[in-house]
Amino acid sequence: MAPRILVTGATGFIGSHLARRLLQEHPLGPDAELVLVVRDPTRLSPALREGARLLVGDLRQADRFREEIAETTWCFHIAAEADYRGGSATVENNVESTRMLLDLLAEAPGLERFVFTSSIGAIDRHPNDPCRRPLTEDDPAHPLTPYGRSKWACEERIRRSPLPWSILRPTWVYGPGMRKTSHIRTFIRMVARRHPVTKFAFPGRVSLIHVTDLVDALLLLAKREEAVGEVYFAADGHPRSLGEIFREIGRYLGIRAGTIPFPRPFIRMMRALRPHLPFAAQNLFSDLLSASNEKLVRLSFTPQVPFAEGLLGTIHWDAREAMPPQERKWSLVTGAGSGIGKAVAQRLYAAGDRLLLVDCNGEALDREARRLEARAFPLDLARPDALETLLQTIEREGIELHRLVNAAGIGIRGTVAELGFEEQQRVIAVNVTALLFLSRFALR
Ligand SMILES: NC(=O)c1ccc[n+]([C@@H]2O[C@H](COP(=O)([O-])OP(=O)(O)OC[C@H]3O[C@@H](n4cnc5c(N)ncnc54)[C@H](OP(=O)(O)O)[C@@H]3O)[C@@H](O)[C@H]2O)c1
Numbered sequence: 491m492a493p494r495i496l497v498t499g500a501t502g503f504i505g506s507h508l509a510r511r512l513l514q515e516h517p518l519g520p521d522a523e524l525v526l527v528v529r530d531p532t533r534l535s536p537a538l539r540e541g542a543r544l545l546v547g548d549l550r551q552a553d554r555f556r557e558e559i560a561e562t563t564w565c566f567h568i569a570a571e572a573d574y575r576g577g578s579a580t581v582e583n584n585v586e587s588t589r590m591l592l593d594l595l596a597e598a599p600g601l602e603r604f605v606f607t608s609s610i611g612a613i614d615r616h617p618n619d620p621c622r623r624p625l626t627e628d629d630p631a632h633p634l635t636p637y638g639r640s641k642w643a644c645e646e647r648i649r650r651s652p653l654p655w656s657i658l659r660p661t662w663v664y665g666p667g668m669r670k671t672s673h674i675r676t677f678i679r680m681v682a683r684r685h686p687v688t689k690f691a692f693p694g695r696v697s698l699i700h701v702t703d704l705v706d707a708l709l710l711l712a713k714r715e716e717a718v719g720e721v722y723f724a725a726d727g728h729p730r731s732l733g734e735i736f737r738e739i740g741r742y743l744g745i746r747a748g749t750i751p752f753p754r755p756f757i758r759m760m761r762a763l764r765p766h767l768p769f770a771a772q773n774l775f776s777d778l779l780s781a782s783n784e785k786l787v788r789l790s791f792t793p794q795v796p797f798a799e800g801l802l803g804t805i806h807w808d809a810r811e812a813m814p815p816q817e818r819k820w821s822l823v824t825g826a827g828s829g830i831g832k833a834v835a836q837r838l839y840a841a842g843d844r845l846l847l848v849d850c851n852g853e854a855l856d857r858e859a860r861r862l863e864a865r866a867f868p869l870d871l872a873r874p875d876a877l878e879t880l881l882q883t884i885e886r887e888g889i890e891l892h893r894l895v896n897a898a899g900i901g902i903r904g905t906v907a908e909l910g911f912e913e914q915q916r917v918i919a920v921n922v923t924a925l926l927f928l929s930r931f932a933l934r
Pocket residue numbers: 498499500501502503504505527528529530533547548549550568569570571572583587607608609610659660661662663664669672
């Protein structure tokens with residue numbers, strides 16, 4: 491029988507990224523079947539709808555899929571009500587769906603791995619914990635929310651089960667596809683609206699992980715024998731203060747954020763008051779939600795996505811989500827490989843634009859084009875034939891330019907008498923002729 495990979499929660503943020511990777515990479519070989527338990531298949535991408543076998547229904551009633559689930563080789567249990575503001579319904583859903591899945595998988599003779607996505611919220615901190623060091627897997631659980639308690643209850647059940655389990659506890663997961671109400675996405679909106687709270691340099695640090703790296707970690711746990719019976723925190727290893735996160739978002743949106751500092755005695759007072767603050771405010775001043783990734787790194791996990799990169803991609807995706815496709819603008823930026831052109835291109839990308847980037851430094855241009863999902867035109871603006879080719883491509887592809895940023899320019903110092911004629915002609919060709927040529931084209 492062909493191996494079978496079962497994924498729950500594939501209509502959600504993390505589950506959809508994982509399911510797409512499984513379809514692309516076939517970690518159990520090309521014959522392996524991907525099986526998704528989903529409540530609403532219309533929320534799946536067409537690729538997943540066509541490429542996977544679907545078991546449609548609520549996990550709590552999954553006993554009707556008993557026979558299909560009994561053929562599972564690997565299971566990734568991602569589904570949950572993941573909102574920390576949830577109440578008893580969240581607890582019931584998360585605990586019951588996990589209990590049902592464990593019961594059904596107990597009847598799967600070929601099950602090689604059960605990977606459970608828990609949460610840092612299953613652990614949180616004891617009220618007396620001064621939050622001076624990142625959490626480790628040995629720290630005791632003290633979940634502060636019903637959601638966290640539900641994840642801890644699931645972990646306990648899984649640990650007692652005879653299955654070959656591994657548990658991953660993600661910290662804050664961010665990336666394209668995040669829920670609207672989720673941490674970083676909420677912060678992007680708050681900074682964009684210049685919410686007064688985002689002006690402050692809150693010192694409380696949180697651990698984060700990009701969804702691509704989280705998927706790497708999930709796959710690693712499934713593949714590695716040493717991970718059976720083990721629990722791991724998933725984080726990129728660089729906890730960041732909320733002030734820093736606001737600042738970084740502001741940098742991409744062109745808005746000042748996260749800059750107003752708090753006096754030290756006030757920070758000390760707020761840290762002492764932490765246990766008495768509402769949950770959402772406890773991490774403003776304390777490193778409540780920071781966790782070490784050392785154990786996962788020992789398993790050979792290497793985070794690949796730097797926060798600045800991952801955040802920019804998330805901001806771009808969030809902007810695109812908010813606008814109908816016909817409103818997405820094409821922008822052409824010259825000199826986009828470095829300096830002002832590069833910074834402007836980043837800002838336009840963050841605003842949701844589609845980009846055409848021009849630079850004569852092909853390597854720098856390619857790097858930026860990959861980061862910003864842009865079309866790259868490595869060309870010398872001093873050459874009229876190169877300009878013609880660029881414009882012909884734009885016309886042939888029916889691209890309607892909305893913005894042109896003429897950031898390319900060269901400067902050669904010297905008097906008219908000192909500089910060679912060709913040098914002077916080149917300065918005029920790049921700084922004046924190309925600018926006029928492209929501007930006339932954009933304005934036509
Ligand atoms: N995002 C984070 O920052 C973060 C951090 C730590 C841990 N986690 C954990 O990671 C997992 C995924 O989180 P996420 O951010 O991807 O959440 P999400 O986008 O809200 O996705 C949750 C998924 O679970 C499904 N689901 C919930 N209850 C179900 C049930 N009874 N039967 C079938 N499907 C059910 C949802 O299906 P519908 O589409 O039908 O609603 C959805 O596909 C969760 O276990 C969460 O606790 C997330």
